[in-house]
Amino acid sequence: MTSFIRKAACAALLALLGSGVMVPVASAEQCSPGKAAHEYEDWKWIENNAARAADTYAAERQPMATYIHATTQVVFLEGREGYFVYLENKGVTGAVSTAILQPNFDFCDDPGKLNDSDPNLLTVIQGTYNGQPF
Template identity: 50%
Template sequence: MTVRKGAIALALMMVCGLPLGAYAAQCEEGNAATDYSGWQYIENNAARTADSYAASHNPKATYIFATSEVVYQSELGYVVVLTNKGRSGDISTATLTTNFDFCGDPARLDDNREDLFTVTGGSFNGQHF
């Protein structure tokens, strides 16, 4: 993609409100955000984003101690899947798409930003919300 075409695509995504990460190509080996030491801060941001979403959709679901898995889906880009098993056995899951270029060092990102991820779904004990 040329710079001009890339700029046009970026402008269209911003105007249409589409998440930028959803259209990213798969990262080269060793260049995904998860490959860098700063990923833990962005991962924590994903958990906070999911907790905020759950607070207004199903407050019983929590993600602050969740484990994460990152998968690449050609139609969505990079997706973060959070799973939290509570002490009582309750299981919360959340799926988030990235709103940033997932390829590269996440140290360039402000991990306090609330718009790094978009929650696309959540569940509590198998009940989707």
């Protein structure tokens, strides 16, 4: 399943990046092994922040989408724009919500230094609900 999520995330990101929708990048270089934010223990708080950011984004655009129990995958796209966070949530009704977020912080550093309640840590660059972008 993880492989499927990674492939889907990469495909969605490549399609999105090809369309020119981007925000400023905090860190476009791949991190040294063990130094990427998602490899630290405090990453769980940033995942929480990502879900809140995606929920806020969805509330304005597609209120049926939800990300509270989402699985998280971090994807690095070499030569594209760095790291992205991909969320996927399968609801009890079978509905699937996804979100792609771009970090607004140095991804090659310990996220324990960040204020995990800061609503500007990540920018949602795309959300989908049952495959439909919003």
